[in-house]
Amino acid sequence: MTFSPTLRPDCSKCFAVCCTALGFARSADFAIDKPAASACPNMASDFSCTIHQRLRPRGFSGCTVFDCFGAGQVVSQRTFGGTSWVKDPESKSSMFAVFKVVKQLHEMLWYLSEAEQRAFDPELAATARQLTMDIETTSQGEASAVLAADVGRLHAEVRALLMEVSEEVRASYGAEGRKMPDGGIHPGADLMGANLAKKQLSGSDLRGAYLIGANLEHSDLTAVDLLGADLRDTRLHGANLSGSLYLTQPQINAARGNRETQLPERLTTPAHWI
Ligand code: SF4
Structure with missing residues (x-):
């Protein structure tokens, strides 16, 4: 891309x-x-x-x-x-x-x-x-x-x-009608501090969600809409965000992660992660 x-x-x-x-x-x-x-x-x-x-x-x-x-x-x-x-x-x-x-x-x-x-x-x-x-x-x-x-x-x-x-x-990831692993997954959701580690979240809509301090370690966020989601101090260690939607560098800069975090090609791993 x-x-x-x-x-x-x-x-x-x-x-x-x-x-x-x-x-x-x-x-x-x-x-x-x-x-x-x-x-x-x-x-x-x-x-x-x-x-x-x-x-x-x-x-x-x-x-x-x-x-x-x-x-x-x-x-x-x-x-x-x-x-x-x-x-x-x-x-x-x-x-x-x-x-x-x-x-x-x-x-x-x-x-x-x-x-x-x-x-x-x-x-x-x-x-x-x-x-x-x-x-x-x-x-x-x-x-x-x-x-x-x-x-x-x-x-x-x-x-x-x-x-x-x-x-x-x-929809191409089966989001329509999919039973999400956590009932709180929806646009604008308050997921501050939530434990969503090792979840298969692909196709979810987390637009505008509050994920401050949430644990998304080793989760799959392929085709997850993250438009405007608040990722301050969100734990992204080992998570796969390479195919997530509408992710920006400021969101990533505000989150926590490591070398194993997979990001979209256009984003760079923040210096403070490593
Ligand atoms: S601390 Fe440095 S980067 Fe931040 S506003 Fe001041 S000059 Fe700019």
Whole structure:
């Protein structure tokens, strides 16, 4: 399965937009209060992070989970032509506002890319392609065009398409009518801390489920819809997620696993797992 490299973050081409535009309250994930539109004190003058290798021990684990889906470099280099908000302070508010929209658009592109490639119905694949082209056109436009985008409408269209593809893919794994091994397996399920180790879950719908701290070790999650599922501290050691649906790097970064965890090709094993 191939995915556009523009959907992968390239911090070397970004003006640390996420480290500046976004605001964070002090928490277990971010050690300090940082207002939106202010540079993080850990940011160096070349926009790199001075504590990049020590983020977790220094209390900034949230930074190791975050992923902009490539929005940072696109906004820095394409929308604003390679001129940083430091060199052109007047562009600052516009750049940060555009980043927040482009990040959402790129996240949609990430999901659509998978939906197009996994759909069995050629019409669904064609719809995914058309939506992809529309969103790419918007995200690559001028700042004013990006800010005028109807993100809510696009979200709704993408979500409907993703659900249709999910039903198709899960049905191919016998999800329809299947008696699930645990009665609590359904979209949005509260499975915090649940023991689902060594389960055959293929074809299940866990979209939006709360799997915080759940044990999924050595389980088979092939064709399991994990769109928006909360995987914070979920135990994935030895689990097979190579064919799961709509999994993202931030979800994996927030979970726990090991070298034996099988991930989709487009995702990478987080450094803190090994
Ligand atoms: S700690 Fe580093 S990665 Fe996190 S916001 Fe600050 S500069 Fe960015």
